[in-house]
Amino acid sequence: MNERRPRRGLGRRIVRFIFICGLIAVATPPVLTLVYAVVPPVSTLMLGRYAQGLWVDRQWRSLDEISPSLVRAVITSEDSAFCSHDGVDWVALESQIERLNAGKDARGASTISMQLAKNLFLWGDRSFVRKGLELPLAMMLDLMLTKRRIMELYLNIAEWGEGIFGAEAAAQAWFGKPAAKLTQAEASRLATALPNPFLRNPAKPGRGHARLARTNESRVVQAGDIFSCVLGRP
Incomplete structure (x- = not known):
């Protein structure tokens, strides 16, 4: 006993x-x-680099100090439904699930809120577990924060190269100017570099990257009222 x-x-x-x-x-x-609603955060990738003693360049800027051209380019490139979804684009997600069921490669249905959730709370390796965790976290962010704050956080922790985090560091590193002064062409190059920031050089884009940037510019012009939750109505 x-x-x-x-x-x-x-x-x-x-x-x-x-x-x-x-x-x-x-x-x-x-x-x-x-x-994070009031304090600038750091991402898990940044924390990982700090822990390894690696260089990190992140210069926080408010959304008012970042060119609206970059906001338009990023929404157009990464998440055109940003202003209308609740953190998860269920239509896009269902489409990608159907592609997987058909034996095709999924092209990703990550919203800006989901990418922010990953950057703030999760790890970088792709897995279904991480994707599953992104969904409730993204919806939580969308519920607790304004769309402007979500965009502000995302643009200040997105990775644009080795140790380069945030719009200001990226603008200075690639174009030698503050993020507030980015042109639409420069903003489109930065936005289309986000899916592969280590292989795409915004300052000297390759042929494929340059084509994506030009397409992004054209789509921004034709996008209509998809930026209103961040930039207000035109």
Whole structure:
């Protein structure tokens, strides 16, 4: 009898520890989101580089200090439904699931909110587990933050090259100017570099990258009222 009690006690402590860890894991993102509503955050990628003693260039800028051209280019390139969804573009997600079921490669249905959730709370490696976690986190961000704040956070932690984070650092590194002075052509090059920031050079784009940037410019002109939640109505 005496031997069973310690074992039962140990089991209870393990269950209690797991339960507490679970509560912390669930509570941390909303608590941090409340903090990030007013305080500039750092991304998990930035934290990883800091932990390894690697160089990080991030110069925080408010949305008013970032060219509207970059906002338009990023929304057009990354998430044209940004102003209308709740953090997840369910139509695009369903389309990609249908592609997977048909044996085709998925092209990704990540919204800006989902990418922000990944950058703030999750890891970089692609997996269905991470994708599954992105969905509720993105909806939480969309519920707790304004669209302007989500865009402001995203543009200040997006990675634009080795150790280059945020619009200001990217504008200075690639074009030698502040983010507020970016032209639409420069903004389109930056926006279309986001899916592959280590292989696409916004300052000297390759043929394919240049074509994507020109297409982005054209789509911005034809986009209509998809930027109003961030830039207001024209």
